[in-house]
Amino acid sequence: MDQIKLSKICHERMQGWVEELVEANCTPVLLVGAGQGAARGQIHIFAPGDIADHALVMIIQMAALELKRRGLWERASQVFSEIQPIKEV
Numbered sequence: 001m002d003q004i005k006l007s008k009i010c011h012e013r014m015q016g017w018v019e020e021l022v023e024a025n026c027t028p029v030l031l032v033g034a035g036q037g038a039a040r041g042q043i044h045i046f047a048p049g050d051i052a053d054h055a056l057v058m059i060i061q062m063a064a065l066e067l068k069r070r071g072l073w074e075r076a077s078q079v080f081s082e083i084q085p086i087k088e089v
Helices: 003-023 053-069 073-077
Strands: 031-034 043-046
Touching (some): 053 073
Antiparallel strands (some): 031 043
């Protein structure tokens, strides 16, 4: 995928997410990017530099609880063989 097409897709998605974030009264703390073209299959995780490691882990745990709430945890957890089961709060 060329840089111009990729940039357009990123901008369109980001703008949609900005609107959803504002409507939900929240700010972004984690971004997962999926590689395209030669980088296909690579996953990149981005977070603001001022987020502490422990806070990032808590955010990922909370995201896993959301997957569980949506009925998706069993499928998603199959790829996380090293992760301990998440306990609901």
